[in-house]
Structures are given as structure tokens and as C-alpha cells.
Amino acid sequence: MSEIRSDLHYTEEHEYLQGTDDESVYVIGITDYAQGELGDVVFVELPDTGVILQKMEVFGTIEAVKAVSDLYCPVEGEVIDINTDLDDDPSLVNSDPYGAGWMIRLRVSDPTEVDELLTPDGYAEHIG
Amino acid sequence: MVAPEISWRLIHDVPRSGPRNMALDHALAVCLPRNEGVLRLYSWKRPTVSFGRNEPAVGRYSEQVVCSTNFEYVRRPTGGRAVLHDKELTYSIVIPLRETVRPREIYEEINRTLAKALISLNAPVTLSKDRQCQPLSSGPCFQSPAAGEVTANGRKLVGSAQARIGGRLLQHGSILLDGDQSQLDGLFGDTSSRATSVTLRELVGATSPDFVARAVAVNLKGHLGGKWASVGYTHEEIETAGRLENERYNKTSWTWRK
Numbered sequence: 001m002s003e004i005r006s007d008l009h010y011t012e013e014h015e016y017l018q019g020t021d022d023e024s025v026y027v028i029g030i031t032d033y034a035q036g037e038l039g040d041v042v043f044v045e046l047p048d049t050g051v052i053l054q055k056m057e058v059f060g061t062i063e064a065v066k067a068v069s070d071l072y073c074p075v076e077g078e079v080i081d082i083n084t085d086l087d088d089d090p091s092l093v094n095s096d097p098y099g100a101g102w103m104i105r106l107r108v109s110d111p112t113e114v115d116e117l118l119t120p121d122g123y124a125e126h127i128g
Numbered sequence: 129m130v131a132p133e134i135s136w137r138l139i140h141d142v143p144r145s146g147p148r149n150m151a152l153d154h155a156l157a158v159c160l161p162r163n164e165g166v167l168r169l170y171s172w173k174r175p176t177v178s179f180g181r182n183e184p185a186v187g188r189y190s191e192q193v194v195c196s197t198n199f200e201y202v203r204r205p206t207g208g209r210a211v212l213h214d215k216e217l218t219y220s221i222v223i224p225l226r227e228t229v230r231p232r233e234i235y236e237e238i239n240r241t242l243a244k245a246l247i248s249l250n251a252p253v254t255l256s257k258d259r260q261c262q263p264l265s266s267g268p269c270f271q272s273p274a275a276g277e278v279t280a281n282g283r284k285l286v287g288s289a290q291a292r293i294g295g296r297l298l299q300h301g302s303i304l305l306d307g308d309q310s311q312l313d314g315l316f317g318d319t320s321s322r323a324t325s326v327t328l329r330e331l332v333g334a335t336s337p338d339f340v341a342r343a344v345a346v347n348l349k350g351h352l353g354g355k356w357a358s359v360g361y362t363h364e365e366i367e368t369a370g371r372l373e374n375e376r377y378n379k380t381s382w383t384w385r386k
Contacts (some may be wrong), residue, residue, distance in 0.1 A: 039232060041183040042207075061182065063264070065274055067231055067290040068181045068207040073363050 002127065005098055009075040010123035016098065016112055017106075025080065029102040030062065030071070033127050038064035041103055042094040044086040046103055051079045055083035055113070059104065062093070069080055072101070075113040079094065081105035134223070138345060140169040144273045146176035146202035147377035148369070149218070152361070154205045154377075156222045156295040159362065165223040167348055169341045172213045176200040177312060180208040180233055180289065183264045184386050191317050197315070203383045204287035206300060208262045209262075209269040210316070215307040215327075217337045219344060220300035231290055232296055237351070238299055242286055243278045245347035246303070249340065251331040253280045267316050270309040270325035283326035301386035303344070305335055306355065 002009075009017040009026075012016060014034035017026040035041065043063040053059050053073040060071040082104050091102040108114060118126060129177050143151070149170060177199050180187045185203075189210070199212070221238060225231075230362030239255055256273035266272070269287040273279050278286035303312050309325040349356055361369075366385045376382045 037232070037354075042262075045182060063180075063182050063207045065262075066206075066235070066288065067292070068205070094242040097135045099180065 002031070002036055004031070004120050004124050006120050007122065008098070010118040010120065010126075011072070012118065013072045013074070015072065015074055017054055017074065017103075017117065018098070020105070024108050026075075026077075026108055026114065027102045027107075028073070028104050029097055029122070030107055032097050035097045035101070036043070037064065037092050038067065038069070040065050041090045044085050044090045044093060044103065046086070047079050047080040049079050051081060053077060053079065053106070073106070074117060075106070075108050076110065077106040077108040079104050080107050134163060134165045134354045136349070137164065137166045138349075138356055138358045139360060140345075140358070141168060141170040143171045143173045144213065145173050146178060146200045146213070147373050149202055150178070150202055150377045151219045151369040151373035152365070153222075153298055154293065154372050155365045156220070157205075157296040157298040158237065158326070158368050158372075159365045160224065160296050162221050162224045162295070165221070165352070167345065167352075168220045168222075169344065170218050170220075171216065172218070174198070174200055175203055175214040177210055177212050177315070179203045179210050179383070180264065180269075181206060181291065182386070183209050184381060185210070186384055186386055191339040193197060201287075201383050202377055203385065204289065204300075204341060205293065206291040207299060208289035209264060209267065210312060211269045211287055211302050212307070212309055212313055215305045217243060217303045217305060217344065218300060218342045219303065221348070222296055222298050225297050226291060231292065234265065234297060235290060235299065237289065238348075239276050239278055239286065241347050241351040242301075242344065244305070244351075245343040246278065246285065246328070248343050248347065249328070249332055249335065251285070251328060253278050253285055253331075255279070256282075256284070259347050268309065268312045270304075271313065272324065280326050280331055284351070285323060285326050285328070285331070287303075287322050289336065291377065303340060305337060307308060364370070
């Protein structure tokens with residue numbers, strides 16, 4: 001059974017957004033369900049900090065055994081930090097998707113866009 | 129497995145260059161309508177080494193040796209590790225992704241169907257049960273089978289990889305008819321003489337690509353179901369492939385990006 005945390009926002013593409021102390025900054029990663037579907041993650045490619053991402057722009061790729069998938073930015077914003085630990089240990093995405101397996105920190109251009117994302121219940125329904 | 133309402137297109141293509149082959153596979157995934165699937169069967173104009181989308185190649189494949197070979201080099205849109213495409217039949221399947229379609233299940237089902245096709249040619253193949261996860265830096269694709277891949281006596285006969293591009297899944301792979309993947313091991317600096325791959329020639333004798341293509345097409349059509357037609361590329365697919373070839377697959381900066 002995949003873990004769906006009640007304090008996160010979700011997307012249909014299986015990313016999550018986690019709020020921080022700064023109300024315009026969110027941590028983005030992929031959900032527990034997504035990592036389970038992908039299997040063993042062997043590589044994560046992330047953008048440079050300072051990059052401005054448009055809504056639904058590809059911000060990186062993730063590779064599990066044999067399979068590459070694009071990562072989509074669910075809201076517009078600026079990348080202010082990336083998780084460089086994933087260079088050395090991409091399996092953190094599998095072992096701790098909501099913690100050490102986070103991917104980017106995004107300063108969101110319009111925080112009201114976050115409210116348009118899926119709620120935990122909505123995401124639970126989405127993945128059935 | 130996929131969806132019975134899908135209309136399928138079979139494209140039995142002519143041999144093309146590495147960049148063109150990768151651009152066409154990618155373009156099919158970009159352009160495919162939501163209710164269509166494609167099976168493309170093809171080969172390569174000249175021996176070509178393809179690297180996986182994220183595989184580290186620079187510094188791992190000896191530049192000196194690379195320059196002295198007559199191989200073409202290209203980087204795939206899909207995952208996995210390096211393959212030497214020479215005497216092989218290559219398949220690619222593009223399908224729309226839906227909530228009910230799980231890429232890992234597709235991977236296993238396609239491999240199972242390919243195994244059935246190869247068994248129909250009297251090749252004694254099975255599916256690998258090896259669950260070990262190999263890092264991207266661990267050498268060429270055919271050095272080790274992944275779980276569910278088609279093998280004979282533990283040696284790999286078919287190597288496949290996937291990419292999710294937009295709302296579509298692309299899976300393509302190499303069915304070795306003949307040739308010697310160990311040439312690639314040498315480029316990688318591995319001089320051991322381990323036999324890790326196997327060819328159809330070793331298993332059943334010489335076979336033509338067309339003969340194998342027919343068996344693969346018959347079995348995949350039977351398994352995937354739906355309506356099938358032998359139709360070529362659309363204008364949009366050709367245009368998109370041209371753009372991808374120029375902007376990505378023909379560029380040294382993409383092939384040797386890492």
C-alpha cells in the first residue's frame with residue numbers, strides 16, 4: 001500500500017509539493033506510489049539552480065531499470081536548490097521519497113496555483 | 129493487455145542510420161494519437177553503437193578505440209546501457225499511456241510475446257529471473273540480463289529499454305540474429321572472454337531479418353489484439369523526426385553529452 005501524506009499537494013503525474021516555512025517555497029519530489037511503479041531508480045537528472053520553469057515544463061528525467069521518464073514541474077517558479085545527494089545515491093527516491101529523496105526546491109511564482117493541485121484524497125482516487 | 133479499442137500500425141522499415149532510427153522512434157511517441165499504437169520493425173544501415181539516455185559514456189568508452197572503429201554512435205531516448213546494433217532485428221512499440229497501463233507489466237508482456245515468437249523459430253529461450261539492479265556505469269547492455277529479458281542458457285538474446293514521452297510509452301529492443309557483442313566489451317575496456325550474449329544463429333542457424341520479423345509481427349499482433357494496418361509514417365511524424373534528428377540525434381553534443 002502506497003503512502004499518501006495528508007500534508008502534501010499532488011499532481012496527476014505523481015509528483016508532490018511540500019510546503020516550507022517560506023510560503024512561496026515548495027519541495028518537489030515523486031510520490032511513494034510513483035517510486036514503487038518505477039522500481040529501482042538508477043539515475044536522476046535535475047536542472048541547475050536559478051532556472052525558471054514554466055507550468056508543466058520538463059525539469060529533469062528519472063531512470064529506473066531500463067526505463068526513462070520525464071519529470072514535470074506542476075507550477076511556474078524558480079529552482080532555488082536541488083538535491084545533489086541523488087547524484088551519488090539515486091535509490092533515496094525509493095527508500096525515502098518524501099524525505100531524503102526530494103528533488104528540487106521551487107520558489108513558486110503564484111502560490112495560488114498550488115491550491116489547484118490534487119488533494120491527498122484526490123490523489124488517492126487518482127491512483128485507485 | 130493494452131486496450132482492445134486501439135488501432136495498430138505495422139511499419140516494416142528499411143535500414144536507416146542511427147540518428148534517423150532514434151529520431152523516428154522518438155517522433156512516433158511524440159505524434160501518436162491517443163487511440164493508436166505502432167509496431168515498427170527495422171535494422172541499421174551500418175554498425176552503430178547506441179548509448180542509453182543517461183548512460184555515462186565519456187571516459188568510459190576509450191576515445192582512441194572509438195575513433196579507430198567504423199561504427200556510428202548515437203544516444204537513445206530510452207534508458208539502459210550501450211548496444212552494438214549490427215546483425216539484428218530491432219523492434220519498437222509505441223502505445224498511449226493510460227492509468228490501466230503499467231510500463232513494467234508491458235515490458236514483461238512484450239518480452240513474453242517475443243519469447244513465444246522466438247520459440248516458434250525453435251530457439252530454446254526463457255525469461256531471465258535475475259532481479260539484480262545494475263548501475264548505468266556497469267558496461268554494455270548485453271553483458272547482463274535484467275529481470276524478464278529473453279535469454280538462452282543465461283545468455284541474453286534480446287535487450288530492450290523504455291521511455292515515457294509525454295503520454296506515450298516507447299519500448300524498443302534488439303533481437304540478435306548474428307554478430308559479436310563482445311566487440312563492444314572491448315571498446316568498454318573489458319577484455320575478458322565471457323560469453324554473455326547469444327545470437328539466433330548460434331541457437332537455430334542463419335535466419336533472415338524478414339523471417340524473424342514475420343514471426344515477431346504475427347505473435348505481437350495476436351497478443352496485442354485490435355485492428356492492424358500496414359501503413360507508413362504520417363507527414364507530421366516525418367517532419368518531427370527530421371527536427372529531432374537535426375536538433376538532437378545527429379549532434380555529437382547529444383551523443384557524448386556525458
